[in-house]
Amino acid sequence: MKKGFTLAEVLITLGIIGVVAALVMPALIQNSKKKVASARLKKFYSSMSQAVFFSINDNGEPDNWNIPVNSDSTAVKQFFMAYLAPYIKYTDIMVKDATYVTVNFPDGSSMILSNGSAIDVIYDINGAGKPNTFGKDRFNFLILNNIFH
DSSP, rough: OOOOHHHHHHHHHHHHHHHHHHHHHHHHHHHHHHHHHHEEEHHHHHHHHHHHHHHHHOOOOOOSSOSSOOHHHHHHHHHHHHHHHGGOSEEEEEOOOOSSSEEEEETTTTTEEEESSSEEEEEETTTOSSOOOOOOTEEEEEEEEEHHH
């Protein structure tokens, strides 16, 4: 007599494995997205902090930097090009309208710069991709007194 599994036993086992996989996969995908977001955010913060540090070494103390005093995007772009661009790897920079500038990075993320009472930085870990929600894929930073916070 030959020993083995019946077709019904194999199908039931595969069905159970499928149900368990269907329950576990969304949690694994969400956890993976959180880790990617965290890694990109840490990389961005480190890169910007280093850029500010190197700019201070080359351009002097931040008190002497030409900080834009209005919300003109051309002035914000000039600030970025003078004090940060030489120290950051980016693919392109676009002036979107009269108030802000978008800088795209090689990893697909982007940074939006605008000027209020400080240089406002919005880092988007997936660029123009959805959901574009603060705390999920968009994060705020400030260059306040030209120190990155």
